[in-house]
Amino acid sequence: MSLSPSRSDTKLAILDAAERLFATHGFRAASLRHLTAAAKVNLGAVNYHFSTKDELVLAVLRRRIQPVNEQRIAMLTRFEKEAGGRPVAVEKILEALFRPALQLALGRSGGRYFVRLIAQCLAEPDSYLQPLIYEEFAERNRRFHAALARTLPHLSNEEVHWRLHFVQGAFFHTVSNASVLKLSSKGRCQLVSIDSVLGKIITFCAAGLQARSAKKEGEKCK
Amino acid sequence: MSLSPSRSDTKLAILDAAERLFATHGFRAASLRHLTAAAKVNLGAVNYHFSTKDELVLAVLRRRIQPVNEQRIAMLTRFEKEAGGRPVAVEKILEALFRPALQLALGRSGGRYFVRLIAQCLAEPDSYLQPLIYEEFAERNRRFHAALARTLPHLSNEEVHWRLHFVQGAFFHTVSNASVLKLSSKGRCQLVSIDSVLGKIITFCAAGLQARSAKKEGEKCK
DNA sequence: GTCTATAGGGGGATAGAC
DNA sequence: GTCTATCCCCCTATAGAC
16 A cells, blocks of 8 residues: 555545545536546546545545544543543533534635535435444544533433534534525624634533423423 | 326326435435336436426425425414514424424425435535525525524624524434434434424523523633 | 437546556 | 556436337
């Protein structure tokens, strides 16, 4: 694999172009011909370096997923150490979950395409991408679930799962469909500064997570 | 269009098969050949009834989007009348937003594929589907934004936009990616009863919406 | 109105020259 | 290692028979 002395900017150029074109046109719509043209490399180079288009898609995804989840877990670990054995504040847990992804999404590197790629993975039915998603996010989920369960002891295990799911939905939709928010607010709401978005979404999610669970919420309608 | 005496079960059969196959395999992966075979109609019938595949996709989407948004608005209107001029409780507003879509998603009709289709629309970049989304959801958003602004006068107009966006993200991700929740909770959390899901997500979102807005949330990290 | 046959265009993957 | 040419598949859309 990495035996040859090749500098392999070909491989990197393919990865960068694929990331951009997959995000802007979709996995299927972006053909190998399009992206090798954009990367100014040869068509055959993709099959040489990645065997198949599906493998290229996986390589594009893995390059971003792993670091961002590692950063999240590292930040959570740091907050846990700072708390010195006491439960971490819910706002801190949320910051560890959101900030690394926001930095990627609002940054200038190719990583800003990351959320659009994940959105496609989640939307694509019966795809070979689902296992990747599950594997990469399992450890992250486990860690954040545990932290939340400690901080919110009044919630059952199941309730923590539900609320973490809600939190992830709110966050994910916010960053991946920012254009919807921009349009429906007639341009007044946009994702610009990391800290301003962080403040808003952490306020919302922290309150939701801390809500007293109401067994009687499902009152009959009509 | 509807001048001929045709019973047009052909058209309906295509619509039903397309809805199911688009949802389970994706707009692009489900070919006209697949779905005409599933519908037991002829390949040419699609082009006869819908002109093009893209138009078929739009027809499939419109059939569900319009009714569900009308139901949401109707339910909100009913709650507003019941409130007799006073602001509607935030839980009621959320119920009007969630219940019709949940009924569709957890029901047995073809409508249960609805959320998967919307997920694809949102994930698909630079597509002819985005205008449909924006048009169909504009009126709904306007109405729910207005209701929330009345009920939560302490929030600025922009903050209502942001929080409504968070709410929609939490809800949408919950119903459209229920499989992720099921897996990460090892099967303990599943969408079964409408009222049980409604209770959980309304509790979460109501608390989030009512949270005191904290300008100082974006404290520096590190 | 419905079906068949086919046109016409891309797509991914590969074999073989350099 | 890199590039070119090509194979072969499947797709949408349409023209024309029934």
